[in-house]
Amino acid sequence: MAQAGTFVFLDYYGRLAIERGFVKPEAEDEDENGEALPSTSGAAKPKVPTISHSAALIEDLTAHKTAALRVELANNPDVALVAVVHAMLLSVAYPYNSEQSALQLTLTPERLEPSMKNAESCKGLSAFNDLADNYGHHLPGNPAELFDWLLEQPQDIVLSLLAFGAAHSVNAVEKKFTDRKKGIEQANQLGRALKVNMxxxxxxxxxxxxxxxxxxxxxxxxxxxxxxxxxxxxxxxxxxxxxxxxxxxxxxxxxxxxxxxxxxxxEAEQELGAESIAEDEQFPQAAE
Incomplete structure (x- = not known):
């Protein structure tokens, strides 16, 4: 004990704790008669006490953390907008970096070229590629910098990037075998909202x-x-x-x-059109 040292530290609850009896590896001990004992350098080094958690407890605690984050994000639309745009852009502008977002958003950009007979002549495809190039010149080169960069942008820029990211996921392609019939039908609703003139x-x-x-x-x-x-x-x-x-x-x-x-x-427009046709048939225009 004469050659041993002591660790003084704060424990998990912030209380003073003292651990005694630790000996440096290079030190030599002597017995009561003053005879040298073998060096302790070959002995296992004492471990400094550390806090440890089981995998089950970590899962439990981080579930609580996630619940809190969800509530706070739901009540902060400004940060939520940035977080969603950040997750989208990682998928569409930084390939293979989607894991850098805490949000588990799935955005699947469907390649349209394989479905087209002459992709080079498609006005929409050309315009969208130009748009992607334009945004690509403004985004930071390092995906790790994207979130902080988005926080610094005015909201109209973030909204534009949101629209850009969401646009990648639009898919109204009707294939011979598909389980997306409802989604394809909703594309018409989207088109009406956008006032698209095909x-x-x-x-x-x-x-x-x-x-x-x-x-x-x-x-x-x-x-x-x-x-x-x-x-x-x-x-x-x-x-x-x-x-x-x-x-x-x-x-x-x-x-x-x-x-x-x-x-x-x-459906309302279809019904209105059907009524108009019925009226025309009921009251034909008189011949001149």
């Missing part, structure tokens, strides 16, 4: 549409776009290639687009 984004031509459908579809499309005379002009064509050329010429400038491209009207 003819601004797609031009119906021979290359973009008519050469990919059969003769009957070409004829019915022209009847819908230009009337019965246009339909007869297409029907009179000897070959499909001629029908495609005629349809391309006749539909130009009409703004007509195929039904899968259209933003479907709401």
């Amino acid at each position: 003819p601004d984004w797609f031009e119906t031509t021979g290359d973009s549409y008519f050469k990919h459908v059969n003769r009957m579809t070409i004829e019915l499309s022209l009847a819908e776009a230009r009337g019965s005379e246009a339909e007869l002009s297409v029907r009179a064509a000897a070959k499909k290639s001629e029908a495609v050329t005629i349809a391309d010429r006749l539909v130009a400038g009409t703004g007509w687009i195929p039904s899968p491209l259209r933003i479907a009207p709401s």
Whole structure:
């Protein structure tokens, strides 16, 4: 004990604690007769007392922490906006860095090119790629700096980035086999809210549409776009290639687009349209 040392520290509850009897490894002990004993350097070093928790307790405590964070975040829309945008941007602007967010948001950017016959001609795809390049030039290069950078931005910038991140997840692609029918239907609701005018984004031509459908579809499309005379002009064509050329010429400038491209009207709008048609049939216009 004459050569031993003592540790004085505060325990878990903040109280003074003293641990005695620790000997440095290089020190030598002597017995009562003054004879040297073997060095303690080979003995195990004493451990400094530390606080330890089981995995189950850590899980329990951090669940409480998560609950508190959820409540506080729900009551702070400004920080919540930043947190959501931060999580989104990690997914779309910093590949393989989504784990750097505490929020478990799943954002799946669906690649559209594989679904397109001619992706290079798509106005929407080109415009969105330009938008991504523009935002990419302003975001910090290091994803670890993104959250603090977002906190420093004015809210209108953060809202713009929110819209940019959310836009990556929009998916209205109808595939042959899909379990997303309800989501695809909601895309029409989204389109109505955005007041999307699809003819601004797609031009119906021979290359973009008519050469990919059969003769009957070409004829019915022209009847819908230009009337019965246009339909007869297409029907009179000897070959499909001629029908495609005629349809391309006749539909130009009409703004007509195929039904899968259209933003479907709401149920109320459909009912209103049906009533209007019924009234027209009930009270036909008098001949001049």
